[in-house]
Amino acid sequence: MLQRAEILGVRDFYRDYFAVAVLIGAALLMVGAMLGAGRLIRPVRPQAEKYVTYEAGSDPVAGWGQSNARYYIYALLFLIFDVEAVFIFPWAVGLEGLGTFGVVEMTVFIVLLALGLVYAWRKGVLRWA
Amino acid sequence: MTTVLFFVFAAAALGGALGVVLSRNPVHSALWLVQTLLSVAVFFLLQDAELVAAVQVIVYAGAIVVLFIFVIMLLGVDRHESLEDPVKVQRPAAIALGALVLAEIVFLAGHEWATGARTARGAPIEGGTGAFADYNNIERVAHVMFIDYMWAFQITAGLLVVAVVGAIVLARRSGERPEGQEPGTPAPERAGPESGSGQRPDDAAVEEPVGEGAT
């Protein structure tokens, strides 16, 4: 591994991330181009209504309203499956070296979490009532 | 160039941190926090720690900030909290603690670790014999996590199940939907405490508990 650092050195760091930089640049360019084109083509007729924040059809009352505690459970579920994703990420990268054992291991892990999801679903948590 | 990157993102991280503390609107604070966390992710990349950078983005900039926003929205941002500390010692105590942590980091940064890892960039992680000498950082982490720490990893699965069940038990609106109720039809609203003489005690009246953070 020592060799890797010597061989790669600082310059390769940029080669590694050059693609990332290119992608970011492309993304910025694309968004800019689309918005810019829209701005050039569209007619401009300002009306006060158009500048009101869209909030699911209801009047956005001054400032921010207090949200329902029921949303919280979604945040928690999201968090849990987010953490699951964090585990799957290195597993997917290193799967080659983990072999069958790794596949079995991750299957058990995902099945366990799926069980939690089944529980949530059957308890009616995922349904908006 | 690395140095330039470092300074750019160091400034961004610091600016974000200041923004967190100085913003009047808590939602803005949370957004500033995203800036800081993303900048820190870049630092991890500069240190060749790709996985930690990814985790930083996925967990911190993603999940944790989402959780913050949810809590802020739950409490309502309208109420203008007075910036007067109810506990006077809080601010000096926080400054003192911050100074302590800074000193600690500076001290630990100059420390030799038995793990062979040094904090400066360019010092590779030791080890990597035989089969996975040419494995990259993430593959090694995968190996350590899924082979050496396989038991701890599997227990984590149980932990996440506990988190799901616990969160649902605590955060559900009214304990239990009446059983046998068709899923489609809404639960009958409980009429109030006076109707509950023969039924199970009404828990709809109980304030929503904040629930269970699961990190």
Next chain:
Amino acid sequence: MIGGGIDTGTRIVGPDVDFLAIGPVLALAVAALVVILVRAILRKRGPVNQISLGVGLAGVAAAGVLLGIQWNEVRDDGTITTIAGAVRLDTFGVFLGVVVLAATAMSLFLAASYLEREELEAPEYYALMLLSAAGMLTMTTANDLIVVFVALELLSIPLYVLAAFDRRRLSSQESGIKYFVLGAFSSAVFLYGIALTYGATGTTSLTGIADFLSANTLFEQGTLLAGLALLLVGLGFKVAAVPFHMWTPDVYQGAPTPVTAFMSSATKAAGFAALLRLLGVAFPLYRTDWRPAILGLAVLSLAVGSIAAVIQTDVKRILAYSSIAHAGYILIGLQVDTARGRQASLFYLLVYAFMTVGAFAVITVATRKGDDKHSLDDYRGLALRRPVVGGLLGFFVLAQAGVPLTGGFVVKLEIFSSAVDAGEYGLAIVGVLAAVVAAFIYLRIAVALFTSPGGEAADASEDRPVDRWTAAVLAVTTAAVLFAGILPGAWLTFAKDATFL
């Protein structure tokens, strides 16, 4: 890095997994998952509760059988290390596993009638309790700091939920939140301790740390000692040792009583399992550094636990403080750091589990509606009105006080004689003094039970009948505490066999 099985070729295979070693954990975890699944699929209320309880008890029974097999296997053939060194099965682990499992079984029994009575969601309760117990069993055999940490979380997080389980009672919610916030904080401290220890030794394996420290002399001790101190703080919180005890009275008081019984018996055993392993396996070479710290914890726990109990008027709070004091006695056994001391600590944990579960079992049936009237006044005259229930509570508090012929006396005697053996006379004297002070409060409960309440006559029709489940627990705990007090020989041999680490 722990030696994962790395083949000569590029193919990397997984570590060896000895399913016997993790069998009890798996039994409990599978039972819990089945309960969750049953709950998710059936949803109907009636049979689900019974099925859940049945599955839970089956899981506990299976785990018990496996522990029995483990005991014979390990005692005859020696320690088993498996899963890349993360699990270390020895008699010590099996012994505390038995303590945890006994406490779990009794707590499930207590919960069976309690949940029905308080109209709480039984399947979730059983599932969480089983998962928490699985975490405790993981803890008793953990040979790696990361595993200890994950086990600590697996045992704690269900407990946070269970403490807040009765959401209609504000005190239950409060206890859950309080336990959660302080518990999360202590976990963070523990994690930081792991990080520093890892930094100083380059391994998270307990045996690995010991090997490293015996092979190398550290040039700088600071990081390692700081790490060790933080680890002690994290575990001190779990076993409710002063000064990390602040949560104990509120949480014990507010949590549903069967949960309190579970926390005071099983959690304590699991916490001490990790503490004993950490100090005995990983840091035996640093005994001159950690012994004073344990001494401080023991003396403070004894003093605060005994003295603060005296000014309490709530029975559950009194028992909470007494559980702090009991942690102090057990710490004495750790502090003397001899085989006899460890034996005394293990023996204490075993008997204490029965004493405390017994006391809380009486409390679940002693008071009237709800689970929030536990002041001494509510218990006044209980033994006159209901001789058996009141008498048993009196028996258990006197056992905790250490009255002769009960297990409480023998375990205290063992602790004190181990301290005297090791020449720790001061510690033994502090322990005896604490026992004298604490006896005062136990006597106060006992006296209250036997004095007439005065004022309006209590309406006996409101009294809760003792159901079968609770009666079974009371029978078992009473028998165990008496048996340990009169014929401690067999128990002591059991603890002795479990002592070498």
